[in-house]
Amino acid sequence: MIAPAVALREITCRFQTTRALKEGTPAYVAVNRTSLSIADGEFLSVIGPTGCGKSTLLNVTAGLLKPSEGAVEIFGESLQGLNAKAGYMFQADSLLPWRTALENVVLGLEYRRVPGPEATARALEWLDRVGLGGFGDRFPHQLSGGMRKRVSLAQMLILDPKILLMDEPFSALDVQTRILMENELLDLWSADRKSVLFITHDLEEAIALSDRVIALSAGPGTHPIGEWVIDLPRPRDIAEIRLERRFVELHRLIWETMKEEVLKGYVQSQRK
């Protein structure tokens, strides 16, 4: 059997806050005994209320954060240090403001000491592929939010990572730009199926993009509360797929479970 691209086993993340240290209260548990795996070439979305520890899971997979307990395996191998097989697309702006779009896309190749002319040629090609041909000499502040996301996408994809980690990458964009970007992401993804771990709080986005959706409970102590296989046919068009019957069915199904969880969290907070 082929090892999954990503396997998180019983991951727990505790954060020691200064207040907890002073008062001797237990540490804040962001993620509690969470396991999930992503098959090679699978598009998996993780949804949950904002601040429930979704980004924590992503950082653990990226190797930026060491879990308090549990193991991370990448293609069957235990993860040590940073995850070199993964590309990470952040929610916030992550481009270097003092470099042009082209120089930002080249960055990863520069770090790998790819010769200058070759690196530039490949970066220009990637700028074209994300629809930014001719914008290479612009600085990030001269680009719109959507264009900056495209640069980030090119910056990540030029290194051809096997795994894409995406942390609500389009949440700051307006609805129209967002649909364009989602379609583009699906196009790029279907060209050479990479494994994707996509974090979002938008259920529609999750269903429209993914092969599988996992819902997380509200924090603290986040853990998965449900898992659904999205059996919508591909290729998909983000704008149109929302109107299909199966999409609406899946949406209702997942929302039922999530709603219960949201209510439960609300009742708990009222009791305290």
Added chain:
Amino acid sequence: MSKASGNKSALRGPMLRVWQALLLLAVFGAWQALVVTNVLPKFFFGEPIKVLTRTVTWFTTGTIWPHLATTLLETVLAFVIGATSALVIGLWLALNPTASALTEPYIKAVNSMPRVILAPIFAVWFGLGIWSKVALGITLVFFVVFFNVYQGIKEVSPVVLANTRMLGASRAQLLRTVYLPSATSWVLSSLHTAVGMAFVGAVVGEYLGSSKGVGYLILQAEGVFDVNTVFAGILVLTIFALLLDGLVGLVEKRLLVWRPAPAGTETH
């Protein structure tokens, strides 16, 4: 005058420059008038006309150049050495929590000390040549730049940092592509103050003991109660301080093209 203050559009572009020149003339004119009519004693206040003729003769006869060259050399040396060492030490301390925690109180102490008081010590250590002035300038420039470098490193966005690490940057590459440019942009915005400080160091150093330089000229003139020459020296210093500042502005503009223009400046 009532027109200028009442109508804002009169104070724009070339007209503004004209009014600024008129203001300068008015101040000099008033000064001259007060001195000529003996309201202000000539002995203490000098005469603007004589100050200007002295300044012009300095330049036409060329006697000012060796002094000016010395002062500028001291300024440039103090600036370059001070800024470079501040950049290196600032980077090192900002990226090294142990060293920074260890040295923090002492850096604060040295920074809050009035460093001009070091000038006599530097004169003893380095003699009356240019190096005692350079040393004083360095102590002034260093802290301005140092704190900006430190801030520049601390201000690097954690997301940008995580992103470059995920793209595979080694420690040295992180330093070169993230920390150094970030620190440099902060240093550049402190350049105006730093160059001014270097200038102050040079002139004050000369004033306290030297054999050359504009500060020396002023000291000499003061010794023989030649107020006009003192004012002429001050005038020359002011003009060259403005020139240096303009030069820094050009460098800054050149190196900070990636920065968004502050909102509103383009609508003027």
